[in-house]
Amino acid sequence: MNRPLTLLTVFYCLGIFLGNLMRFNFWIMIALALAMLGCLNIFLKNNRIFLILTLVLTLFAGCLSLENYRKLPSCHINNFVGYRSSSLYCLKGFIDSDIETKNNYLEFIFRPEEVQLEKRGWNCCGKVLIRMDFAKDLNYGDNLMLIGNLSRPYPNVSKYKNYLIRQGIYLTMRIKDLRQVIRLTGKNGNSFLRFSRWLRDKSEFVISGNLSDIPASILSAMILGQRRNIPWLVNDSMVKTGTVHILVVSGFNVGIVAFICNLLFKILRIPRTYRLIFTIICLLIYCFVTGASNPVIRATIMGVIFLCSYFFKREPDIYISLSLAALIILIVNPQQLFDIGFQLSFASVLAIVFLYPRLKSLSGAMFSKIKILQFIYDSGLVSFSAWLGTSGIILLNFHIFSPITVLANILIVPLATLITFSGFTLVLSGAVCPFLTNLFSFPASMLINLLLVLNMKLAKLPLAYFSF
Amino acid sequence: MVNFTPEERKVILFLLYLCFCGLILSNLIKTRPQIKGIVYPGVELARLNLNKISLEEIQRLSLIPPKITSQIIEYRNIHQKFTSLEELKDVKGIGPKRYEKLKNIFFVE
Numbered sequence: 001m002n003r004p005l006t007l008l009t010v011f012y013c014l015g016i017f018l019g020n021l022m023r024f025n026f027w028i029m030i031a032l033a034l035a036m037l038g039c040l041n042i043f044l045k046n047n048r049i050f051l052i053l054t055l056v057l058t059l060f061a062g063c064l065s066l067e068n069y070r071k072l073p074s075c076h077i078n079n080f081v082g083y084r085s086s087s088l089y090c091l092k093g094f095i096d097s098d099i100e101t102k103n104n105y106l107e108f109i110f111r112p113e114e115v116q117l118e119k120r121g122w123n124c125c126g127k128v129l130i131r132m133d134f135a136k137d138l139n140y141g142d143n144l145m146l147i148g149n150l151s152r153p154y155p156n157v158s159k160y161k162n163y164l165i166r167q168g169i170y171l172t173m174r175i176k177d178l179r180q181v182i183r184l185t186g187k188n189g190n191s192f193l194r195f196s197r198w199l200r201d202k203s204e205f206v207i208s209g210n211l212s213d214i215p216a217s218i219l220s221a222m223i224l225g226q227r228r229n230i231p232w233l234v235n236d237s238m239v240k241t242g243t244v245h246i247l248v249v250s251g252f253n254v255g256i257v258a259f260i261c262n263l264l265f266k267i268l269r270i271p272r273t274y275r276l277i278f279t280i281i282c283l284l285i286y287c288f289v290t291g292a293s294n295p296v297i298r299a300t301i302m303g304v305i306f307l308c309s310y311f312f313k314r315e316p317d318i319y320i321s322l323s324l325a326a327l328i329i330l331i332v333n334p335q336q337l338f339d340i341g342f343q344l345s346f347a348s349v350l351a352i353v354f355l356y357p358r359l360k361s362l363s364g365a366m367f368s369k370i371k372i373l374q375f376i377y378d379s380g381l382v383s384f385s386a387w388l389g390t391s392g393i394i395l396l397n398f399h400i401f402s403p404i405t406v407l408a409n410i411l412i413v414p415l416a417t418l419i420t421f422s423g424f425t426l427v428l429s430g431a432v433c434p435f436l437t438n439l440f441s442f443p444a445s446m447l448i449n450l451l452l453v454l455n456m457k458l459a460k461l462p463l464a465y466f467s468f
Numbered sequence: 469m470v471n472f473t474p475e476e477r478k479v480i481l482f483l484l485y486l487c488f489c490g491l492i493l494s495n496l497i498k499t500r501p502q503i504k505g506i507v508y509p510g511v512e513l514a515r516l517n518l519n520k521i522s523l524e525e526i527q528r529l530s531l532i533p534p535k536i537t538s539q540i541i542e543y544r545n546i547h548q549k550f551t552s553l554e555e556l557k558d559v560k561g562i563g564p565k566r567y568e569k570l571k572n573i574f575f576v577e
Contacts, residue, residue, distance in 0.1 A: 104565070104568045212508050212509075214508075214509045214511075214514045215508070215509060231514035231515060231572065231573075232531075232572060233513070233514055233515055233516060233573065234513070234514055236529075263475050263479060266473070266475055267473075267475065267476050267479065421482070422486060425482075425483065425486060436487075438490075438494075439486075439487055439490035439491065439494065440486050440487075441490070442493035442494055442497075442507060443486050443489040443490055443493065445507050445508055445509075446489075446493060446506060446507045448509060449506065449507060449508065449509040452509050452513040452514075453509075453513065456513060
């Protein structure tokens with residue numbers, strides 16, 4: 001067996017899946033696992049039994065980690081609120097997310113550190129989703145005191161409720177009046193996160209200052225992961241053509257960032273070892289700048305493993321790096337296994353890695369001697385592999401089947417690559433030589449326009465998509 | 469003599485392409501305003517024209533309840549066309565909240 005880590009990851013995922021299906025007693029499972037661990041000591045020399053027991057134990061670990069994650073600590077804010085409570089709560093804590101503007105209201109995640117109810121106070125932990133009906137200048141890390149009712153999020157909208165629970169949010173608070181918010185002195189939160197948010201704001205400022213509304217919103221989504229201003233129609237037509245992945249920061253963007261950083265450090269004549277270290281640091285910063293979503297975390301971990309393989313003088317293996325990325329994400333939060341972003345991200349990479357070489361060898365490795373035709377053929381095969389791997393998940397969750405996806409990706413992905421490169425050039429020039437940004441903004445805007453026109457035309461083709 | 473590595477040459481080439489493309493487009497926009505349509509995306513790529521959209525198209529969006537959809541079309545038929553997006557507020561069933569949502573989806577021409 002060449003890739004034991006991959007097998008362990010599969011069993012860990014299976015454990016989480018089974019743990020979600022069944023109800024069991026945590027301590028009985030722990031006792032069973034410990035007994036098996038004892039057996040493992042006995043069968044240390046028997047390879048086959050050792051392997052079987054290890055796999056079963058990994059399965060148990062998956063089950064137990066999910067159960068442990070779902071168990072809330074006694075100080076959790078959820079434990080202070082009754083099922084149908086109309087009491088007025090006072091929460092002291094800090095803002096733990098970006099402030100998002102949605103249909104005229106503000107939304108952010110609040111981390112309470114103290115809860116007060118009827119003049120009695122307790123220390124607490126957890127997260128609360130706050131919705132404000134008015135605009136207020138708030139930032140990540142601001143210390144606040146909030147007064148209001150706490151409620152469970154939308155019991156009727158189970159998908160949204162499950163999504164919030166996966167994020168560790170069990171309660172929401174609606175703020176309708178300015179008097180319900182009292183700003184406290186000082187800042188809280190992580191200074192590295194604050195720095196990456198500052199960097200993102202600066203980059204967004206360069207983009208919005210040089211491009212008109214529509215191209216700026218698309219470029220911000222493509223390179224900074226800020227999707228809040230994407231027009232509904234653009235998003236909808238990209239979902240229909242199966243190209244919406246270009247509006248999300250993913251492995252594709254992380255790869256481009258690694259490439260640009262490596263190239264820049266190479267041009268600056270930085271020795272290879274330092275170059276790799278600086279590239280890893282840049283990738284980590286980029287991961288947080290874009291909001292550390294599942295696809296970015298996956299791609300960053302894989303990128304770091306690839307770069308680290310130079311230090312350990314080992315050949316990087318894509319299956320092992322993919323498994324390690326999945327394992328790290330699932331150990332931190334086992335519920336991410338049920339997140340659609342996680343499933344799509346891993347399924348697409350796995351499909352490309354597994355199917356693409358096989359499809360290529362099936363259809364003959366060399367399609368044409370003309371480079372551009374060979375490139376189009378290879379791109380088509382990659383798109384087809386990713387489509388095969390993800391269409392089932394998309395069909396189940398979004399009820400849409402898009403036969404146009406392969407053709408759309410062949411045309412749109414190279415264009416998106418050009419836009420991403422010119423977008424990064426625009427942002428970097430904003431920091432290095434701001435007088436050039438205006439010049440760089442024209443080609444970026446033109447390429448985005450071309451992308452939108454092309455996508456709209458593809459979405460309007462007959463039999464482009466079927467929605468159920 | 470300055471010696472460039474292959475990577476440096478590629479970066480310089482890419483930046484020069486961008487610079488020249490920017491220069492050409494900037495000049496063309498100044499001299500021929502019709503070129504603007506090639507550089508800047510038109511609003512019709514990001515929003516739907518409220519005066520041209522058909523009942524079937526608007527219903528296919530599944531954004532608005534069918535009752536309100538027919539109210540919008542009825543309003544358009546009575547008044548011949550929407551002169552501003554604000555007029556959506558006059559349609560029965562569209563309050564300030566729904567209007568805030570719809571104003572990012574439609575435009576009026």
